[in-house]
Structure formats: structure tokens, C-alpha cells
Amino acid sequence: MSDPRELYQQVILEHNKKPRNFGKLEACTHHAEGHNPLCGDQLDLTLVIEDGLVQDIKFQGSGCAIDVASASLMTGAVKGRPVAEAEAMAEQFRGMVRGELEPGAQTPLLGKLTLFSGVKDLPSRVKCAVLPWATLHAALKGEAEASTE
Amino acid sequence: MSVDLKTLDVAAVRKDFPLLSRILHGKPVVYLDSAVSGQMPVPVIDRMTRYQREEHTNVHRGVSTLSQEATDFYEAAREKVRRFIGAGSVKEIVWTRGTTESINLVAQTFGRTAVKAGDEILLSAMEHHANIVPWQMLAEEKGAVLKVIPMNDAGELLLDSLDELLTERTKIVGVVHVSNVLGTVNPVKEIIARAHAKGVPVLVDGAQAVPHLQVDVKDLDADFYAFSGHKLSGPTGIGVLYGKLAHLEAMPPWHGGGNMIRSVSWEKTTYMAAPGKFEAGTPPIAAAIGLGAAIDYLEALGLDRIAAHEHDLLVYATERLTGIPGLRILGTAKDKASVISFVVDGIHPHDMGSLLDGEGVVVRAGHHCAQPVMTRFKVPATTRASFAYFNTRDEVDVLVSAVEKAIELFQ
Numbered sequence: 395m396s397d398p399r400e401l402y403q404q405v406i407l408e409h410n411k412k413p414r415n416f417g418k419l420e421a422c423t424h425h426a427e428g429h430n431p432l433c434g435d436q437l438d439l440t441l442v443i444e445d446g447l448v449q450d451i452k453f454q455g456s457g458c459a460i461d462v463a464s465a466s467l468m469t470g471a472v473k474g475r476p477v478a479e480a481e482a483m484a485e486q487f488r489g490m491v492r493g494e495l496e497p498g499a500q501t502p503l504l505g506k507l508t509l510f511s512g513v514k515d516l517p518s519r520v521k522c523a524v525l526p527w528a529t530l531h532a533a534l535k536g537e538a539e540a541s542t543e
Numbered sequence: 544m545s546v547d548l549k550t551l552d553v554a555a556v557r558k559d560f561p562l563l564s565r566i567l568h569g570k571p572v573v574y575l576d577s578a579v580s581g582q583m584p585v586p587v588i589d590r591m592t593r594y595q596r597e598e599h600t601n602v603h604r605g606v607s608t609l610s611q612e613a614t615d616f617y618e619a620a621r622e623k624v625r626r627f628i629g630a631g632s633v634k635e636i637v638w639t640r641g642t643t644e645s646i647n648l649v650a651q652t653f654g655r656t657a658v659k660a661g662d663e664i665l666l667s668a669m670e671h672h673a674n675i676v677p678w679q680m681l682a683e684e685k686g687a688v689l690k691v692i693p694m695n696d697a698g699e700l701l702l703d704s705l706d707e708l709l710t711e712r713t714k715i716v717g718v719v720h721v722s723n724v725l726g727t728v729n730p731v732k733e734i735i736a737r738a739h740a741k742g743v744p745v746l747v748d749g750a751q752a753v754p755h756l757q758v759d760v761k762d763l764d765a766d767f768y769a770f771s772g773h774k775l776s777g778p779t780g781i782g783v784l785y786g787k788l789a790h791l792e793a794m795p796p797w798h799g800g801g802n803m804i805r806s807v808s809w810e811k812t813t814y815m816a817a818p819g820k821f822e823a824g825t826p827p828i829a830a831a832i833g834l835g836a837a838i839d840y841l842e843a844l845g846l847d848r849i850a851a852h853e854h855d856l857l858v859y860a861t862e863r864l865t866g867i868p869g870l871r872i873l874g875t876a877k878d879k880a881s882v883i884s885f886v887v888d889g890i891h892p893h894d895m896g897s898l899l900d901g902e903g904v905v906v907r908a909g910h911h912c913a914q915p916v917m918t919r920f921k922v923p924a925t926t927r928a929s930f931a932y933f934n935t936r937d938e939v940d941v942l943v944s945a946v947e948k949a950i951e952l953f954q
Contacts, residue, residue, distance in 0.1 A: 518897075
């Protein structure tokens with residue numbers, strides 16, 4: 395990417411302005427907090443998991459547009475999916491933004507989340523995009539905290 | 544200030560910095576990040592290269608001509624530092640790896656000796672982590688208490704409470720000379736005088752001060768003064784701890800090893816006098832010589848001229864940025880160095896940092912290793928532009944235009 399502005403596509407800007415699934419599920423079955431020590435961003439993720447499915451998911455916290463849009467799109471993408479699939483998506487997302495997987499053929503579960511593939515050209519922002527997924531992974535494993543350090 | 548700004552030939556100075564000719568994302572680089580690390584001018588790079596190519600060997604060892612030469616260059620750099628900060632003796636100049644190590648050295652030697660359970664360590668509310676964490680570690684180990692000098696919304700320390708905060712239990716005061724986030728120039732001479740009136744020694748973190756101000760440690764009467772080479776147009780990996788000789792002589796050594804001893808037997812080791820006893824192992828010789836060359840370079844430009852030029856940039860940039868709707872500058876102290884931290888409504892500083900980067904503008908975005916300052920101002924992070932003597936008003940205009948573009952994108 396020659397210009398970081400290319401990453402800031404309309405979808406990302408829009409999700410940053412109006413994040414979906416923002417808030418906290420009081421009656422959650424799974425919960426984790428994510429931290430990015432580099433910038434102090436925090437993410438609080440709550441989930442309801444029943445019958446092996448992500449029935450509901452919400453997030454709250456403060457972060458940059460990449461972080462917020464990633465959390466907004468992630469929550470929308472994993473809602474209603476089997477836990478194993480959500481974990482596989484997290485793996486594919488991580489691989490994609492780190493430049494280890496080509497968006498598309500190698501990330502079949504990600505769909506429109508491939509719009510984050512440009513993050514690989516901004517190494518300093520990879521952790522911002524990954525934080526929600528790292529937090530999801532921690533919550534699904536029953537861990538209270540996730541860190542991108 | 545009566546200094547003629549024209550006497551600092553910025554166009555000529557810029558030629559000493561090859562990085563300023565770089566193109567970033569198709570745009571000329573605008574380096575506004577000197578508070579994170581200053582750029583090294585060619586004469587400094589050349590001096591270090593010459594040492595590496597033609598003069599390299601170890602110091603304080605051997606009888607060879609080369610070894611003597613290297614030692615002379617290395618010790619000459621120490622003398623340059625002594626003169627630069629107005630210390631009385633080269634024995635008061637300890638080489639370290641940087642400001643952080645300098646402060647850790649004081650905490651782990653002076654601090655561990657002086658601080659006991661229930662004692663107090665007084666820090667200012669605008670310290671960065673390097674002047675918080677070493678003291679916190681010491682306080683935890685000893686059962687001591689950290690106390691904080693508060694500040695107002697402008698980023699000025701509230702010194703009305705200082706005399707109350709200084710108690711018979713206070714064992715040391717740690718205060719930053721110039722805040723890396725807010726740019727505030729603290730009245731350290733007054734703070735030191737008031738601490739001394741109660742018999743309390745003061746460590747000054749001067750990392751952001753030495754590039755901008757003429758520092759005189761004797762005039763300040765500082766007990767300790769810490770700074771880094773890389774913020775002073777020198778290399779990374781070298782720093783200085785100034786300490787009053789009486790303190791350094793009384794302090795135990797910290798790191799043990801070669802070069803800091805008088806004699807070693809299986810039964811007992813005796814140590815060198817200061818500063819040698821604090822300088823175990825082979826030092827960063829080229830870096831020390833490079834720092835000496837950086838001091839030569841800055842002195843040749845003229846510290847008054849540098850200060851006047853940077854002040855002009857600060858005033859101009861403050862005026863231009865203040866005109867942007869939704870932008871708020873953190874740190875509006877009356878006495879300020881050329882550092883501007885800001886936040887913009889609806890745009891996280893990390894996004895701002897990336898978007899400015901896309902315009903070739905290099906700034907720092909984050910918490911600046913000063914999370915308590917962020918908490919005080921209720922922001923997660925800021926974008927910070929810091930100006931050096933090689934920056935221009937045109938570059939301030941590029942920054943302003945880039946900020947406006949980012950705001951437009953986010954609207």
C-alpha cells in the first residue's frame with residue numbers, strides 16, 4: 395500500500411462511526427478483556443454461547459478506527475456461527491493481516507472482512523486490527539484477558 | 544529574545560540531514576518527531592564512522608597508541624558533556640545507556656541506600672514512565688510511598704502544595720525538566736531550592752530539556768541530572784548521569800564487572816572512584832564520541848539561535864493548529880518547549896498518526912510512555928508534533944494541511 399489512506403475505506407470509517415453490537419451482555423457466558431499495551435486501547439467482549447453456537451456477542455471499549463471497525467465487523471461476522479468456525483475465522487484473520495495468508499482463496503471464511511488485508515502494509519497497525527480477534531480467542535478459551543504484546 | 548533568527552541558516556543546516564531528502568509515500572518527509580529521537584547530522588555520523596574505520600579499539604586498557612587514542616577521544620567527550628551542562632568536574636559525569644538507565648542507577652544505588660519502609664518519594668504528575676517505574680519498583684521493595692506533585696489543566700505543576708508534600712520522610716524528589724507530552728518547562732531551580740530547604744535531594748530528568756535549553760546543573764543546584772544522547776542529535780545507546788560528586792562518592796556501585804574495579808581477589812573486590820565505579824564493562828565508545836561531536840555541532844550552531852528558531856516554530860504551529868475546529872492542544876503552559884500534543888474530536892491519535900504518515904509527516908501517536916499524564920487529561924493517547932532546529936514554517940504548513948485532510952476523511 396503506497397498510502398495509508400487506502401486502508402481507511404468507507405466501510406471502516408462507517409463502522410468506526412456507528413459500531414455494530416456495541417455494548418455489554420449482562421447475562422453472558424463468556425467474557426474477556428483485550429489490551430494493546432502499545433497504545434492503551436482496551437476492548438471488553440461479552441458472548442452468549444449455547445449449543446456450540448455464538449448466539450450473541452457485544453463489545454465496548456476505546457480504540458482507533460481500525461480497532462473499532464474490526465470489532466464491529468467481527469461481532470457481526472461470528473454471530474450465529476459455530477464456535478469452531480469463529481476460531482477458524484480468527485486464525486484466518488490473523489494470518490491475513492500479518493501477510494501470511496492471501497485474502498480470498500486462503501481465507502474462505504472471512505468474506506468482506508478481507509477489506510482489512512491492507513493492514514499488512516502498515517505493520518504498526520496490525521495489533522489494532524487483531525485485538526478484537528485476540529480477545530475473542532481468549533474469551534472462547536475461558537481466559538479473562540488478551541494482550542497483543 | 545534579541546537573537547537574529549536569520550543567523551540560523553536553516554537551509555544550510557538541513558543539508559546535514561540526509562533523511563530530510565527522503566520521500567515517504569510519494570511525499571517529502573517532514574520529520575516532526577525529534578522528541579522521540581533527534582536526527583543525527585552528517586558531522587556526527589562521520590565522526591563515529593571515522594572512529595569505527597580508523598580508530599577503533601577498547602578504552603582504558605592496554606598501552607598501545609591506538610588504545611591511548613581511543614581513551615583520549617572517549618574522555619574528551621566526557622569533558623564536552625561536563626562543559627555543556629556546567630558540571631564542576633568530569634568525575635561527576637557517568638556514562639550510561641540513556642536517561643532510563645541513569646534514573647535506574649540512582650534508584651538502585653542512592654535510592655536503595657536512602658529509602659526505607661514508610662519513606663516517601665516525591666514525583667511530579669507529568670513524569671514519563673522512566674521516572675516513575677524505577678521508583679515504583681524501589682517503593683515496592685522497600686515499603687515506601689510514592690507521592691505526586693499535581694498539575695493544572697494547562698500542564699503546569701501546582702507548587703503551592705510543594706512544601707506540604709515535602710515531609711521529613713521524603714528521601715528524594717524526581718522531576719522532569721521539560722515534559723515530553725506537554726512541552727512544559729518546569730521551574731526546576733525553584734523546586735530544587737525548596738526541596739533543599741528541607742534537606743531533600745532532587746533528580747532532574749533532562750531528556751527533553753537538553754536539546755532545547757541551555758542547562759547549567761550548578762546553577763540549578765541539581766543533585767542528579769539525567770539525559771540521553773539520541774535526543775541531543777547524537778546516537779542511541781549512550782546517556783549521561785550527572786551527580787554531585789559527594790553523592791556519587793557515597794553511592795555503592797551498581798553493575799559489577801571489568802573496568803569498575805581497583806582490585807579483585809577471591810576474598811574481596813575494591814572499586815574505582817566515581818565515575819569509574821558505575822561504568823562496568825566495555826562502554827559504547829563510538830556512541831560517546833558521537834555524543835561529543837553532537838555537542839560540538841549544536842554549540843557551533845548556537846544554542847540561543849536554536850532556541851529562538853524552535854520558539855518561533857512553536858508559536859507559529861500553535862497558532863495554526865489552534866485554528867482547526869475540533870482540535871485541542873494538551874499542554875498550554877506559559878513556559879513551553881517546541882512540543883505540541885493534540886487530540887481531534889472523533890479521530891483516534893493512531894488513525895491520525897497513520898494518516899499523517901501517508902502525507903510524509905512523521906509524528907508520534909500514542910501515550911508517549913506517560914500513561915498517568917493521559918489519565919490526568921482523560922485521553923487514551925495524543926498525536927504529538929515536536930520541532931527541531933532543522934524544521935521550517937513550511938513544514939508546519941504541511942502538518943496543518945495533513946491534519947485538515949484527515950479530518951475531512953473522517954467527516
